Amino acid sequence: MQIRALLHTESSMHDTNGVMMQYFHWYLPDDGSLWREVAINVIKLAKLGVSSLWLPPAYKGIDGASDVGYAAYDLFDLGEFDQKGSVRTKYGTREEFLLACAAARDAGIRVYADAVFNHKLGGDAQETVDGTPYDIEDRQTPLSDVAQIDAWTRFEFAGRGSVHSSMKWHSQHFSAVDYDHEGAKRVLLLTGKQFADDVDGEKGNFDFLMGCDVDVSHPDVRAELEHWGEWFVTATGVDGFRFDAVKHVNATFFRDWLKAVEHRTHRDLFGVGEYWSQSIESLRQFIHLTDGAISLFDVPLHTNFHHAGVAGDTFDLRTIFANTLVQADPTHAVTFVDNHDSQPLQSLESAVDAWFKPIAYALILLRQEGYPCIFYPDFFGAAYRDAGDDGVPQDIELASHSHLIQTMLRVRQEASYGEQTDYFDEHHCIGWTRSGATEHPGGVAVVISNGGAGSRWMQMSRANHAYYDGSGHVATPVRTNDDGFGDFSCQPRSVSVWVLKTDDDTI
Numbered sequence: 155m156q157i158r159a160l161l162h163t164e165s166s167m168h169d170t171n172g173v174m175m176q177y178f179h180w181y182l183p184d185d186g187s188l189w190r191e192v193a194i195n196v197i198k199l200a201k202l203g204v205s206s207l208w209l210p211p212a213y214k215g216i217d218g219a220s221d222v223g224y225a226a227y228d229l230f231d232l233g234e235f236d237q238k239g240s241v242r243t244k245y246g247t248r249e250e251f252l253l254a255c256a257a258a259r260d261a262g263i264r265v266y267a268d269a270v271f272n273h274k275l276g277g278d279a280q281e282t283v284d285g286t287p288y289d290i291e292d293r294q295t296p297l298s299d300v301a302q303i304d305a306w307t308r309f310e311f312a313g314r315g316s317v318h319s320s321m322k323w324h325s326q327h328f329s330a331v332d333y334d335h336e337g338a339k340r341v342l343l344l345t346g347k348q349f350a351d352d353v354d355g356e357k358g359n360f361d362f363l364m365g366c367d368v369d370v371s372h373p374d375v376r377a378e379l380e381h382w383g384e385w386f387v388t389a390t391g392v393d394g395f396r397f398d399a400v401k402h403v404n405a406t407f408f409r410d411w412l413k414a415v416e417h418r419t420h421r422d423l424f425g426v427g428e429y430w431s432q433s434i435e436s437l438r439q440f441i442h443l444t445d446g447a448i449s450l451f452d453v454p455l456h457t458n459f460h461h462a463g464v465a466g467d468t469f470d471l472r473t474i475f476a477n478t479l480v481q482a483d484p485t486h487a488v489t490f491v492d493n494h495d496s497q498p499l500q501s502l503e504s505a506v507d508a509w510f511k512p513i514a515y516a517l518i519l520l521r522q523e524g525y526p527c528i529f530y531p532d533f534f535g536a537a538y539r540d541a542g543d544d545g546v547p548q549d550i551e552l553a554s555h556s557h558l559i560q561t562m563l564r565v566r567q568e569a570s571y572g573e574q575t576d577y578f579d580e581h582h583c584i585g586w587t588r589s590g591a592t593e594h595p596g597g598v599a600v601v602i603s604n605g606g607a608g609s610r611w612m613q614m615s616r617a618n619h620a621y622y623d624g625s626g627h628v629a630t631p632v633r634t635n636d637d638g639f640g641d642f643s644c645q646p647r648s649v650s651v652w653v654l655k656t657d658d659d660t661i
Contacts, residue, residue, distance in 0.1 A: 583608030596654025
């Protein structure tokens with residue numbers, strides 16, 4: 155890995171046990187209140203140890219004030235112009251967004267903005283285009299000769315005009331579109347274009363995902379996206395980006411784009427990509443192609459959490475980190491329990507069972523490896539009604555695990571330092587210890603069970619000292635022996651977090 159990438163990653167990720175929070179979920183109300191809520195809560199979150207916020211797409215999507223943001227229409231409209239039926243976005247106005255970013259900065263919290271570069275939707279007019287049709291499930295074998303369709307590839311941004319940017323998007327700026335023809339969903343590769351290299355190999359080539367597929371190799375497109383990055387960073391002061399759908403875009407584009415925006419803004423920016431794949435080889439190849447400048451969310455670890463929650467005591471906890479990015483490349487792994495894509499009724503639905511979530515959060519918050527990310531509903535809770543694909547309303551409630559997460563955040567700040575020793579030698583019960591540091595003595599012991607009550611005989615850095623369960627699950631303290639060993643326990647299907655007992659306990 156290049157020296158620049160190493161310095162970039164370490165300075166952005168591993169400062170004082172940093173923690174990211176994904177401050178949104180798919181089903182937030184369409185009331186434009188999120189940016190104001192962020193500004194109110196950042197001081198509290200900073201005190202708990204949250205060091206960065208990943209915020210949702212701040213620009214106008216195809217559905218205006220109700221769009222989550224991933225159906226990107228105009229990257230330059232942050233809730234400032236009357237487009238797609240509203241001025242504000244789902245989350246608020248441009249002014250409110252800028253105030254939220256400033257409030258986070260004042261509280262000492264970094265802001266990571268969501269960038270959707272793969273596609274655009276909501277074109278303002280059609281153009282007649284030629285292309286080669288491919289089956290949606292097979293992008294290697296053409297279905298027929300060249301076809302001609304009318305596609306929504308003209309983006310004029312009439313509500314914004316030429317404010318912030320004068321570029322208008324047309325068919326030459328895209329490589330493919332999707333369309334319904336003869337009752338089947340097809341991909342039309344536009345004449346003169348190619349599917350990108352260095353994308354995921356699913357479906358033969360997973361360059362195309364949806365809508366109008368942005369051709370990031372087009373010089374006008376690259377120049378415009380770099381201009382947008384400079385404009386956005388300068389206007390908002392954000393500290394980095396979460397890149398959407400990176401498996402569908404030539405990997406080197408993100409490396410080059412981030413480098414160009416850093417040069418233009420004289421900023422050191424953090425980058426993390428969403429590459430939804432179980433293949434460690436694919437994730438590591440992306441990291442290699444970006445010279446280590448872009449980290450990735452650890453989707454395989456999330457999937458292990460999902461399977462562990464479903465399987466209960468039949469899951470072998472010794473394998474919880476098997477085939478994960480945090481195991482293979484901890485420096486570039488952003489670990490998470492759930493996110494907006496894994497929520498109920500989403501296409502990638504794989505939510506972690508509620509009983510296992512405290513265990514999963516211990517596995518990302520209280521270990522040395524990875525950059526952990528907390529999910530908004532797991533901290534604040536959420537309740538909503540969704541129509542579902544079949545049109546039948548469903549009431550969904552996501553329980554808050556705020557108390558335990560706050561406990562783990564405090565332990566992460568105050569005790570989770572030093573050498574890590576794993577006790578991963580039992581099917582149903584595992585544990586580990588951190589030895590602590592001079593400024594943070596005592597360390598921490600964590601015990602997890604997915605079956606009955608369990609215990610692990612583990613060594614701490616302090617001999618003949620009392621430790622207590624900060625989670626409150628086990629009432630009786632543990633006293634270590636002359637060699638620092640103690641019998642640390644946990645309740646059935648639970649986690650206990652053991653910290654040094656002092657006369658003035660604050661954890």
